[in-house]
Amino acid sequence: MWVPMKQKSTGGWRSKKxxxxxxxxxxxxxxxxxxxxLILQLKSIIQSQKQKxxxxxxxxxxxxxxxxxxxxxxxxxxxxxxxxxxxxxxxPPFVTxxxxxxxxxxxxxxxxxxxxxxxxxxLRKLLMMSVDCRVPLEKIxxxxxxxxxxxxxxxxxxxxxxxxFTVKDTNGKPYLYLQNWDASLAVTARExxxxxxxxxxxxxxxxRVRITKDGNYSGPNAxxxxxxxxxxxxxxxLEQLERWQRMEFPxxxxxxxxxxxxxxxxxxxxxxxxxxxxxxxxxxxxxxAQLDAFHSxxxxxxxxxxxxxxxxxxxxxxxxxxxxxxxLKEAYDGSNLIDKCPLLLYNDKFVALSGRxxxxxxxxxxxx
Numbered sequence: 076m077w078v079p080m081k082q083k084s085t086g087g088w089r090s091k092k093x094x095x096x097x098x099x100x101x102x103x104x105x106x107x108x109x110x111x112x113l114i115l116q117l118k119s120i121i122q123s124q125k126q127k128x129x130x131x132x133x134x135x136x137x138x139x140x141x142x143x144x145x146x147x148x149x150x151x152x153x154x155x156x157x158x159x160x161x162x163x164x165x166x167p168p169f170v171t172x173x174x175x176x177x178x179x180x181x182x183x184x185x186x187x188x189x190x191x192x193x194x195x196x197x198l199r200k201l202l203m204m205s206v207d208c209r210v211p212l213e214k215i216x217x218x219x220x221x222x223x224x225x226x227x228x229x230x231x232x233x234x235x236x237x238x239x240f241t242v243k244d245t246n247g248k249p250y251l252y253l254q255n256w257d258a259s260l261a262v263t264a265r266e267x268x269x270x271x272x273x274x275x276x277x278x279x280x281x282x283r284v285r286i287t288k289d290g291n292y293s294g295p296n297a298x299x300x301x302x303x304x305x306x307x308x309x310x311x312x313l314e315q316l317e318r319w320q321r322m323e324f325p326x327x328x329x330x331x332x333x334x335x336x337x338x339x340x341x342x343x344x345x346x347x348x349x350x351x352x353x354x355x356x357x358x359x360x361x362x363x364a365q366l367d368a369f370h371s372x373x374x375x376x377x378x379x380x381x382x383x384x385x386x387x388x389x390x391x392x393x394x395x396x397x398x399x400x401x402x403l404k405e406a407y408d409g410s411n412l413i414d415k416c417p418l419l420l421y422n423d424k425f426v427a428l429s430g431r432x433x434x435x436x437x438x439x440x441x442x443x
Contacts, residue, residue: 095384095387095392096303096304096305096306096387097303098303098304098391098404100407100409100410101391101393101402101404101407101410102393102395103395103410104360104393104395104402104407104410104412105393105395105396105400106395106396107410108396109396110149110429111422111426113145113146113149114149114153114156114425114426114429115422115425115426116138116146117146117149117150117157117170118156118172118176118180118425120134120137120138121157121170121171121172122172122180127171127172127177128169128170128171129169129170129171130167130168130169131147131159131167131168131169131170132167132168134146134147134170150170152429153428153429153430154173155173155175155176155428155429155430156172156173156176156425156428156429157170157171157172157173157176158170158171158172158173175428176425176428179424179425179428180425182421182424183421183425185417185421186417186418186420186421187225187418189417189418190223190416190417190418191232193223193416193417194222194223194224194232195236195239196260197222197355198215198222198224198239198240198251199239199240199253199257199260200260200261200328200351200355201215201222201352201355202240202251202252202253203253203256203257203260203261203328204327204328204348204351204352204373205372205373206330206331206332206371206372206373206374207372208252208253208256209245209250209251209252209253209372210250210251210369210372211248211249211250211251211372212229212242212248212249212250212251213248213249214368214369214372215228215251216229217365217368218356218361218365218368221356221357221358221360221361221365222355222356222357223357223416223418229242233251237254238254238255239253239254239255240252240253240254241254261326261328263326263327263328263347263350263351263354264350264351264354264355265298265299265347265350265351265354268299269295269297272293274293274294274295274297288313289302290302290308290313290316290320290388292317292320292321294320294321296320296321296322296323296324296343297320297321298320298346298347298350298386298388298389299389299404299405300316300388300389301388301389301404301405302387302388303387319343322339322340322343323340324340324341324343324344324347325340325341325344326344326347327344327347327348327350327351329344331344331348331373331374332374336374336376342376342382345375345376345382346382346386346389348373348375349366349375349382349383349390349401350389350403352366352369352373353390353401353402353403353406354403354406357416357418357419358406358412358419359402359403359406359407359412360400360401360402360403360406361400361401362398362399362400362401363379363380363392363398363399363400363401364398364399366379366401367379380392383401388404389403389404389405390402390403390404391404
C-alpha cells in the first residue's frame with residue numbers, strides 16, 4: 076500500500092511513493108481469529124437448535140455449501156468441544172456440544188449480564204458523538220457483533236433501556252435515538268487513559284510536558300503513537316508531529332457541524348472521533364466498510380483512507396482476512412488485545428477447550 080507524496084527537486088515537484096509499512100503482529104491478529112471464529116459460530120448454531128443438536132445434513136442450510144466443509148473440519152479436529160453421534164439407520168448423524176463444552180457454554184449468560192452496563196454506556200456514547208444524536212438502526216446492526224450486542228438486541232435489549240434509547244421512523248427508515256444527554260459520558264477513552272497516567276489533574280489542567288523521540292508527548296492533547304518497526308522519522312517529521320500533538324482540538328462529543336474540516340483543529344478532531352469509535356468496540360477494530368458507513372453520522376472526511384494512513388502511528392490497516400480492517404494500535408501488545416470485556420474473556424475460555432491457548436490473551440486485564 077502506498078500514498079503519493081510530493082517532493083521538491085531542482086526540476087520542480089515530482090511524485091514520490093511512500094511505502095505503508097506492514098506490522099506483522101497486527102496482520103496476525105486476523106489470522107489468529109479464523110479457527111476461534113468458526114468454533115464460536117458453530118457453538119451458537121448448535122445452541123440455537125431446539126434440542127441443542129444439529130443434524131449434519133442441515134449444516135449446509137445454516138452456513139452454505141462452501142463453508143460447510145470448514146465447519147466439518149472443525150468438528151473433526153476438536154472432539155473435546157463437539158460430539159458426533161448417530162449414523163445408524165434409526166438416527167442420522169448429528170453434532171452436539173460435549174458435556175464439558177456445554178458446562179462452559181452455560182456461563183455465557185453470566186458474561187452477557189456483565190456486558191449489559193458496558194453496552195448501554197457504549198451505545199449511548201456512540202449516539203452522543205453523532206451529529207443529531209441518532210443513527211440508522213441498520214447501521215447499528217452492521218456493527219452489532221463488533222460492539223458485542225446480542226443478535227436480538229432490537230427486541231430483547233433496547234426495550235429494557237427505554238430511558239436511554241428509542242426507535243423512531245425518520246423518512247421511512249428506523250433510527251435509534253438518544254433519549255437524554257449525559258455530560259459525564261462525554262469523556263473519551265484517550266482522556267481516560269491520560270487521567271490514569273496522571274497527565275491530567277482532577278480539574279483537567281496540564282502537568283509538565285515531557286517530550287520523547289518516538290512521537291509520544293505527555294500532554295492533554297496528545298495521542299499515543301506506535302510507529303512500526305523500521306520507521307525512522309527525521310527531525311522535521313518529529314517537529315511537525317510535536318506541533319500536532321500539542322495542538323488543542325474540540326471534543327468528539329461536540330457537534331461536528333460547528334467546525335470547518337479545513338481547520339487543522341477540526342481535522343485533529345476527526346482523528347479523535349475515529350479513535351473513540353474504535354475504542355467503543357470489543358476488539359478495538361472495525362472493517363473499513365463499517366467505518367465508511369458512518370460518514371454522514373460523524374461527518375468523516377471523504378478521503379478517509381488517506382486520513383488513516385497519514386496517522387499510521389495511531390491506526391493500522393490490514394488486508395488480512397476476508398476484508399480490510401482498521402485496528403487501534405495502542406489497544407494491542409503485539410498480536411494480543413490488552414483489555415478484554417467479559418464476553419471476550421468468556422469466548423477465550425470456551426475456545427481454550429480446543430487445546431490452544433486463549434486467543435489474543437495478554438495480561439488478562441478485564442473491562443468492567
